[in-house]
Amino acid sequence: MYAPRSPPPSPTSRQLAIIRFGLARIVPIDDEAPFAEIAAAAGLGEVHVRRLIRHAISQHVFQEPRPGVATHSAAPRLIAEDADLAAWVRWRADDCWIAAYHACEAVARWPGSEEPNETGFAVANPTSLTMFDFLATQPERASRFAAGMRLYAAHSDLDLQYLVKAWSWGELPKGATVVDVGGSHGEAAIALARAYPSLSFVPADVGGRIRYMIHDFFTEQPVHGADVYLYRACFHDWSHRYAVRMLQALIPALKAGARVILNDVVVPGPEEMSPGLAAGVRTGDLGMMILFNAGDSEMAEWARLFEAASSGFHFKGGKGHRAQGCGFWRQSGRDIVHS
Incomplete structure (x- = not known):
């Protein structure tokens, strides 16, 4: 009589065991370690470690050059050497x-x-x-x-060159002000300031043309009358309701003809995606729901967002790119004029 087999362990359970117990760090980079030594260093039972590592080996994580001994394969070595990746x-x-x-x-x-x-x-x-x-x-x-x-x-699909080249920044008048809303450490503003010396930026100092400012983007924008307000990867962390609030908090600061530039995710329509691309795109979108009740948007959804925020916004569309090997399409520039 045979008992039914349980579901196979997921790759995630293997990853969690390797990371939580530091197994990749315990195995020497250019040497080997017996299962018993790995177990002792991790504070685990040898039987458990043997099963965890041998399951990992079946998925090309670690190697067993001879019975009871583990060495690195490429994946755990990278985890051991790169603290951010781990x-x-x-x-x-x-x-x-x-x-x-x-x-x-x-x-x-x-x-x-x-x-x-x-x-x-x-x-x-x-x-x-x-x-x-x-x-x-x-x-x-x-x-x-x-x-x-x-x-x-650091992903190639997020290289700031796409933002620098995506829109006609050079056509702004000399001394025009660009506000990088939610700009974190100011990487985008710095890249734009280096490429366009005639512009001034708010969110690191590049010739005195960039200044930082603390601001909650759900409250009224304190910099009034700027020529451009840039949002880079801000909206997809928030649901439609909160994205509308974010835009409405900006409106009191806008002068006639001010532009809102977005650099964010645009989801292709279902007919535009291969099954392989769709798997990555939908997984990313679902992840945003799980963590934030948010998600990524198609172009028409972006247009509807601005319509919901104010009739004064005029959505001008945009352009996108998809880097090789990446499961996302990025909207490199989206131009919205407020009247």
Whole structure:
């Protein structure tokens, strides 16, 4: 008589074990380690370590050159050598996985919610805070998320050259002011300032033409009368309801003819995506729902967002690109004029 087999372990469980217990760091980079030594260093039982590592080996993670001995393959070696990558894998395999597990409970508990604290992440932890507010109370987990964002920002598809070339910045009048809303450390403003010396920027100092300012983009924009307000990867963290609020907070600062430039995700229509591309795009979109009750938008949805915010916005469309090997299309520039 045979018992039914349990479902196979997911790759995520293997990743979590390797990262949480530091198995990649324990195995010497250019040497080998017996399972018994790895178990002792990790504070685990040898039987458990043997099973975890041999399952990983079946997926080309680690090697077993002879029975009971592990060496690195490319993947765990990279994790051992790159602290940011290790932190990001931990974030994905631990924090995100548990949030995804609770996503169905969240959508059942709060049907149709657009609130950022009514998510799979909120159920998993549990908390009544948004993910960002919760991470502010959890320094170690926040550092894992920050490490992942550093890796994400380094992706070729997010190279600032696309932003610099996406729009006719050079046609702005000399001394024109560009406000990089939610600009973090100012990387976008610095890149634009170097390419267009005649412009001034608000969010690092490049010849005195860039200044930082603390601002909550859900409150009224303090810099009035600027020529351009740039939002780079700000909106897809927020649901439609909050994105409308973000834009409406900007309106009192806008002069006639001011432009709003977005550099953000544009989801292709279903007919434009191959199955392989669709898998990556839909997974990313679902991830935003699980963490934030947000998501990525098609071009028509971007247009409707500005219509909902104010009849004074005139959506001028945009252009996109997709880097080779990347599962996202990026909107390099979207021009909205406010009258």
